[in-house]
Amino acid sequence: xxxxxxxxxxxxxxxxxxxALFVFFLLRFAPGDPAAIIAGDDATSETIxxxxxxxxxxxxxxxxxxxxxxxxxxxxxxxxxxxxxxxxRLIAQRLEPTAALxxxxxxxxxxxxxxxxxxxxxxxxxxVDRLVMGFAVLGFAxxxxxxAYVLIYFFAMQWQLLPVQGYQPIAGGLxxxxxxxxxxxxxxxxxxxxxIARVTRASMLEVLQQDYIRTANAKGLATDRVLLLHAxxxxxxxxxxxxxxxxxxxxxGVVITETVFNIPGLGRLTVDAVLKRDYPIxxxxxxVFAAAKVFLNLLIDISYAFLDPRIxx
Amino acid sequence: MTALLxxxxxxxxxxxxxxxxxxxxxxxxxxxxxxxxxxVGESGCGKSVTALSILRLIPPxxxxxxxxSIHFEGNDLATLGERxxxxxxxxxxxxxxxEPMTSLNPVLTVGTQIAENVVxxxxxxxxxxxxxxxxxxxxxxxxxxxxxIDEYPHQLSGGMRxxxxxxxxxxxxxxxxxxxxxxxxxDVTIQAQILDLMLELKEKTGTAIVLITxxxxxxxxxAERVVVMYAGRKVEEAPVDALFERPLHPYTRGLMAAIPxxxxxxxxxxxxxxxxxxxxxxxxxxxxxxGCAFASRCGLATDRCRTTAPPVxxxxxxxxxxxxxxxx
Amino acid sequence: xxxxxxxxPLAPRRFSLGSAIRRNPxxxxxAVLLIVLIAIAVVGPYxxxxxxxxxxxxxxxxxxxxxxxGTDQFGxxxxxxxxxxxxxxxxxGLSVAAISSALxxxxxxxxxxxxxxxxxxxxxxxxxxxxxxxxxxxALITLTRPGLGIVIVAxxxxxxxxxxxxxxxxxxxxRSQPYIxxxxxxxxxxxxxxxxxxLPNTLAPLIVQSTYVCASAMLxxxxxxxxxxxxxxxxxxxxxxxxxxxxxxxxxxWTILIPGAFLATTVLAVxxxxxxxxDRLDPRLARRL
Numbered sequence: 001x002x003x004x005x006x007x008x009x010x011x012x013x014x015x016x017x018x019x020a021l022f023v024f025f026l027l028r029f030a031p032g033d034p035a036a037i038i039a040g041d042d043a044t045s046e047t048i049x050x051x052x053x054x055x056x057x058x059x060x061x062x063x064x065x066x067x068x069x070x071x072x073x074x075x076x077x078x079x080x081x082x083x084x085x086x087x088x089r090l091i092a093q094r095l096e097p098t099a100a101l102x103x104x105x106x107x108x109x110x111x112x113x114x115x116x117x118x119x120x121x122x123x124x125x126x127x128v129d130r131l132v133m134g135f136a137v138l139g140f141a142x143x144x145x146x147x148a149y150v151l152i153y154f155f156a157m158q159w160q161l162l163p164v165q166g167y168q169p170i171a172g173g174l175x176x177x178x179x180x181x182x183x184x185x186x187x188x189x190x191x192x193x194x195x196i197a198r199v200t201r202a203s204m205l206e207v208l209q210q211d212y213i214r215t216a217n218a219k220g221l222a223t224d225r226v227l228l229l230h231a232x233x234x235x236x237x238x239x240x241x242x243x244x245x246x247x248x249x250x251x252x253g254v255v256i257t258e259t260v261f262n263i264p265g266l267g268r269l270t271v272d273a274v275l276k277r278d279y280p281i282x283x284x285x286x287x288v289f290a291a292a293k294v295f296l297n298l299l300i301d302i303s304y305a306f307l308d309p310r311i312x313x
Numbered sequence: 314m315t316a317l318l319x320x321x322x323x324x325x326x327x328x329x330x331x332x333x334x335x336x337x338x339x340x341x342x343x344x345x346x347x348x349x350x351x352x353v354g355e356s357g358c359g360k361s362v363t364a365l366s367i368l369r370l371i372p373p374x375x376x377x378x379x380x381x382s383i384h385f386e387g388n389d390l391a392t393l394g395e396r397x398x399x400x401x402x403x404x405x406x407x408x409x410x411x412e413p414m415t416s417l418n419p420v421l422t423v424g425t426q427i428a429e430n431v432v433x434x435x436x437x438x439x440x441x442x443x444x445x446x447x448x449x450x451x452x453x454x455x456x457x458x459x460x461x462i463d464e465y466p467h468q469l470s471g472g473m474r475x476x477x478x479x480x481x482x483x484x485x486x487x488x489x490x491x492x493x494x495x496x497x498x499x500d501v502t503i504q505a506q507i508l509d510l511m512l513e514l515k516e517k518t519g520t521a522i523v524l525i526t527x528x529x530x531x532x533x534x535x536a537e538r539v540v541v542m543y544a545g546r547k548v549e550e551a552p553v554d555a556l557f558e559r560p561l562h563p564y565t566r567g568l569m570a571a572i573p574x575x576x577x578x579x580x581x582x583x584x585x586x587x588x589x590x591x592x593x594x595x596x597x598x599x600x601x602x603x604g605c606a607f608a609s610r611c612g613l614a615t616d617r618c619r620t621t622a623p624p625v626x627x628x629x630x631x632x633x634x635x636x637x638x639x640x641x
Numbered sequence: 642x643x644x645x646x647x648x649x650p651l652a653p654r655r656f657s658l659g660s661a662i663r664r665n666p667x668x669x670x671x672a673v674l675l676i677v678l679i680a681i682a683v684v685g686p687y688x689x690x691x692x693x694x695x696x697x698x699x700x701x702x703x704x705x706x707x708x709x710x711g712t713d714q715f716g717x718x719x720x721x722x723x724x725x726x727x728x729x730x731x732x733x734g735l736s737v738a739a740i741s742s743a744l745x746x747x748x749x750x751x752x753x754x755x756x757x758x759x760x761x762x763x764x765x766x767x768x769x770x771x772x773x774x775x776x777x778x779x780a781l782i783t784l785t786r787p788g789l790g791i792v793i794v795a796x797x798x799x800x801x802x803x804x805x806x807x808x809x810x811x812x813x814x815x816r817s818q819p820y821i822x823x824x825x826x827x828x829x830x831x832x833x834x835x836x837x838x839x840l841p842n843t844l845a846p847l848i849v850q851s852t853y854v855c856a857s858a859m860l861x862x863x864x865x866x867x868x869x870x871x872x873x874x875x876x877x878x879x880x881x882x883x884x885x886x887x888x889x890x891x892x893x894x895w896t897i898l899i900p901g902a903f904l905a906t907t908v909l910a911v912x913x914x915x916x917x918x919x920d921r922l923d924p925r926l927a928r929r930l
Binding site: 014015016017018019021022023026027030034037038137138140141142143144145146149150152153157164248249251252255256259260270271273274275277279282283285286289290293294 | 764765769770771772775776779781782783856860869883887890897901904905913916
């Protein structure tokens, strides 16, 4: 078991190294003069030179790379081109709303989508199943920001049940905090839920045809035990895998959702940085988001060992 | 002696893309307390469906019991409510299946899989059920039960898994154990061990066994009475000795001629007689069969056989046969 | 149950369009929707007004007989803009699907076939896949001048690894088939082996995968344009029409909901087509997702 976990942890390192190399060389190999693009169209040649120096582009690539890696290993992601603030501090300031929104969506989506998928598989080809599949197909097609506006239109404007936008920090009380997250979570979670519900259904349908389910039924076990223990535990590996795959969806979606709902999180920071072409911030955010995704997927890889005794450690 | 289980005119049908399949078409038989009844026939003759019908494990999306009754302990299982059926499965009637490799849940320990049956049906705690599971593992002679109880099916051999299935099936002292091809997937040496084990446990517990197989050899060794099925119908029923000494139905005779025998003397040139096969194919079950189902393959068939289904006639001594041309 | 149906020979069925559609309605629905949308994108712009014409007098008019989809805060015709926007979505969707499938096929075949290349390329693919696709596209766009071409490139890069993985998995499973092993043992040349045996087997899953890439590309493009990091505002795209409607959403929701509905319908059509093709061409893939 420990050997298996150690191997999974170790496998993360090359992935993160590739990510780091990728963002580093993206700036160096971008077509044209990135310094000129970052400085803006009406910048003087002095400003461009200053940006170039700021990004370290005036030094040899090897030196830049070593300095940058050295910084990374010390938790230094560089400084913003425009505000000169350290990127790590900018990210830390904006972390709470994004973490709250992403994790809330993750848990709520999984908690809703898995039972929905199980129900659909159990009632396969019946009305419930068709409704669930219809929802899943739509969930894949409606983009988060379009759904967000539909939700705002009804829940905030027509019925005035929830705030139109904005974020209330958790320190300001649990209810306002939760209230500010409901619509963004729904908008962000819909595709994710559709994905999980669909895979849960497919995986359960396959498992429900297996001989051991017939054995469980031949023992006269209660339906919930057959479905939730005998079938779901066997179906869990693909489900957990897709929960992991979908985390990328959540992270991409959070950038857009925060923009729609005006939530001052990492997503907003990303968009502001992109519009100002503040590359060090974008670069730092990519590393942080990729690390979050890789870390959550690592947890999922490790969970396989607990879900399926046949996985070799 | 009244029968423990009475199956009368059972018809089980499946809806498929090609129409309704009459998998079991009017089958009747009894199982007496503590006896071993063999049901034999080729694959596709409806013997497994008969077994699944008794426990009502026919997949409800496609199959149903169309008519007939299954009397057991004062209830008709063909119409009994699902809740009562659930109380009965694994408790009063239990079942083991052909594929021990796939019939056990791969992600639960064998102990859990036996104990959950006990907890479900008897008024005991999980702790007591686990102790019962361990006793059952000892009973089916799995060595080192204390360790094995916490193992997963993939850690056991095929023969051991089938022993676990038997332990599970017998854990609540059922009245009837239905064994659907229990040894087909196993090595020949293991097959004999499993059959011996089943018979030994039957003696100990008094459980009646319905043994479903395509293998007449298995039937000859284990069953007391035999039902022969063909194309969803019962064609012959007899005590095992009577059936082997004096098979009456042409189909039964055909099956026996297809068994290799060592006790027949070699012919003068040193060769044994060639094994006989039954010519032709099993009829399709999507159309109702007119007349005798075996008529198209039968050397004795007359016009009457092709137009009118033969009635079941008593040949004496508990031997019955459904054939116009059988000479009792 | 299985034993019984095994014994029954199935009657051969004659092919007919009617029964094909009844068996697989998703392909038909998806295809029809998509053909309509393509027709709109190709000929639509010749029939509508100028999508860029500003007319402050007519600002924020609700949908009516004169402006079917209303007008935005500059008095531009949302109907004209939405019809023009369909071009961007379809161009991006189709070209990203074509380019990533081609690149993914080449890399996937190479990885599955030349084992020494495999480890190296797959590490890079894992790294690229670790970066959420919108962020990756954003990073690229930060460093270049805006334009349709760069948007396509920025979406192709994160999509390629998804195709590579599918193709590679198929090549590896085909390679272990006895007939390929015997062909290798018999001295068949690599190129011939790839062309004759491996390539045809990858086509069905590749087509299915490319429909998903197409849908995903449309969504990413709309997302990027919505964030202001996609196609420049002088080219109307559903994403940037929605972005410009944000400020006045509460008084003019049609500027967002109508192009949003078009986007959702288009993605739905492509997904339905993909699901239908997957069920038809590759039942094994259907089970995986």
